[in-house]
Amino acid sequence: MKKSSELIQNKLQQPAMPPTSPDVLEETIRQSKQLLRQNQLAKRTTFIEFFKAQLRFISPKIWGVQLLIVVGMILFVQHTEVSSVRDKLQLLAHASMAAPLLVLAGIQLLTRSFTHNMMEIELSTRHSLEKLMMVRLSILSMADLLGLLASASFFSMQLERDIGLVLLYLFVPFNLTCLGCLWILNRIHTKDSGYYCLAYGGLLVILQFVLSIETVNLYDAPAVGGWLIVLVVSSLAVIYEVRKLREACRTIDQIQPAYLFN
Template sequence: MKDRKLSKKIREIPIPDYEEDAFLRTLSAAKEADLHPERKRVTKAEFFAGQVHFISKRVWALKLLLTGLLLLGILETELRFDSSAWPLISVTAPILCLVNVNELCHICRPGMREILQTARYSLREQLLVRLLLFGGLDGAVCLAGAFLASGVTAGLFWQAILYFAAPFSVMCAGCMAVLGRCRDENALWYCTAWGGFLVVVINMLRSTSIPVYETDRVFAWGITAALGMAVTIREINRLLKYMGGNYHEINYGTADKTI
């Protein structure tokens, strides 16, 4: 009964006659239209700039707050060589890195990963953009902090950079290793635990009689920074390979694959 009533209603709907001339005019107008969809695609430069807007505002706020506290803390020490500026730089570095990891964990989680893989640019490229942005910004913070803490003294400037780079690179190495092996929501907690461990170790070394911030210990800081950066680069390459997205998953597998 319902099907008959529906058929009757459909037959009562007026259908205009087919006009072949109107169809041909539409085709002619479409041919004359200067449409180039390939020119409307997002370029790599636009993609890079656009990714800034997708990073959480909380991440930018935390990075700005930490940077301000670091610079204010250095200024409060009155730029004295024997002040607490060195430990302040060393402690701030892992925390800055942890703020970055919060954003990386957000885009690497399973629910978000499937959404991002439908975009034109792969998840690997989106992850790389964030790594470049965070690396550049944290490098600028390192230079600014070292410039203030060293009192514009060349030797102390490079020394201050090492005090930032060593804990920062070790923190990055641990977090990249976690992200490359842990895909669930616990990844951020593991990275937080690693950062807390580094902060505690730095404070313990400072409170002991070991002169970790003496000039003759700079070589050890440099070795630590070099090893940390080497491990970080290795882990980032591994993570990017398994975050390859649609193009790379045939060769390397998806991000769910166990590394």
């Protein structure tokens, strides 16, 4: 007991640890971040493994909602009676509202990845946020395109319209929805960006509905030139916004280790 007391007293009498210099502490943290980043880069998975992992990561609810939208719109067109050319045009206008809905079905996945940086996924896959976003965007886009192609094929046969025109009427609202959501993602980096995307998509669907009632002639042959112009311009704008999104992701990737210490 006496030895223990003496040991404690000796410890207490020892001079206190000198205060750590803020510069030294900051340098230690900086080097730790660099080592962590190097360790991540050294342990990356292959791209194919990463792609498969993202397929498994996407919730089945997203696929279910997209399938429900496509099947629901096909059934709507199939069971709606039309007796004139104008009625067919109006029904096609209503059916084209499926395009924005397909985009909105998966937008929450993208906004969540971008605003929260999905660090738990990056640490397990060792891939950059840019690659994460581009892979998920590609997967969702391919699913949307399959849905649009299936819908266009059915609408073309059911409404006796050229499939090229049907695709045009579907892709224009699809592009406009993608463009608006990408614009929001590139400028609003908060957790609410997903809700802004949903609000924008909802307004676009409402606008389509109003146009399908008030100006159904927009879906007639003489207006095809205008639709083509909108398609080309919106496609170029989407490409531009995707490039901006990649740049934003690269910026986050460069400061990624800081997230682990904040």
